[in-house]
Amino acid sequence: MGRLVEKNPVEDPQRAAIRVCRNGPYVLSGNIPVSDQLIVCGDDGIPVRWEKGRDHPARETCSLCRCGRSGSKPYCDGSHEGTGFDGTETAGKEAYLDRPDRTEGPGLILWDTEKLCAVALFCHRAGDAWNLTEQSGDPVKKATAMEEAGDCPSGRLVAVDKATGKPVEPGFGPSIGLVIGPQKGVLGPIWVRGCIPVESADGRAYTRRNRVTLCRCGRSCNKPFCDGGHGRPVPKPEVP
Numbered sequence: 001m002g003r004l005v006e007k008n009p010v011e012d013p014q015r016a017a018i019r020v021c022r023n024g025p026y027v028l029s030g031n032i033p034v035s036d037q038l039i040v041c042g043d044d045g046i047p048v049r050w051e052k053g054r055d056h057p058a059r060e061t062c063s064l065c066r067c068g069r070s071g072s073k074p075y076c077d078g079s080h081e082g083t084g085f086d087g088t089e090t091a092g093k094e095a096y097l098d099r100p101d102r103t104e105g106p107g108l109i110l111w112d113t114e115k116l117c118a119v120a121l122f123c124h125r126a127g128d129a130w131n132l133t134e135q136s137g138d139p140v141k142k143a144t145a146m147e148e149a150g151d152c153p154s155g156r157l158v159a160v161d162k163a164t165g166k167p168v169e170p171g172f173g174p175s176i177g178l179v180i181g182p183q184k185g186v187l188g189p190i191w192v193r194g195c196i197p198v199e200s201a202d203g204r205a206y207t208r209r210n211r212v213t214l215c216r217c218g219r220s221c222n223k224p225f226c227d228g229g230h231g232r233p234v235p236k237p238e239v240p
């Protein structure tokens with residue numbers, strides 16, 4: 001999992017926080033580094049690796065666009081006010097990892113919480129993560145399954161090593177990745193890394209995790225989390 005380690009020098013990780021604003025942006029605080037994160041695909045169109053792109057200046061506090069309409073992305077420019085953005089949070093506050101689906105093999109268990117899928121598709125890089133898990137008596141297949149699960153930005157997939165009984169997690173420090181998909185012009189979610197707490201507009205905390213993906217296109221049906229909706233065709237406006 002070495003390629004996934006991305007530590008950074010946040011002075012006081014305890015100050016890192018994200019607050020969802022009602023029908024508005026995410027307020028990020030704690031001087032957290034923000035950078036573009038590109039999905040690089042192989043010739044067959046399947047993602048093979050993450051590539052760090054442009055850095056955006058870290059700020060003590062900033063507002064990140066959630067509606068997808070800002071002209072100053074990744075920051076909010078107030079566009080949500082004029083467009084009637086409905087940012088109602090529809091995701092539950094349950095601990096997602098309490099009852100994931102499970103796939104079990106000789107060396108690994110794969111936890112799967114499908115509703116968190118951001119459709120990054122790293123789980124198909126070198127064989128499906130589920131099939132590899134079932135064949136995890138083979139050390140190479142086990143390692144590949146762990147890598148694919150660790151590359152899942154949303155934390156939908158988590159590999160648990162049966163040798164230790166512990167989840168295998170990438171070593172992230174508090175940081176924000178702005179996912180850019182392989183198709184030109186498709187902006188993916190906000191990749192929240194390193195256990196940054198996320199608080200809803202009504203002041204309740206979502207389950208704190210090493211990695212989650214927040215919607216920044218405004219089209220998710222599982223707000224504030226990404227549900228892959230950024231890749232769906234944009235509906236045509238109704239003609240009166």
Ligand code: FES
Pocket residue numbers: 118187188189190214215216217218219220221225226227228229230231
């Ligand atoms: S960014 Fe993925 S659904 Fe909005």
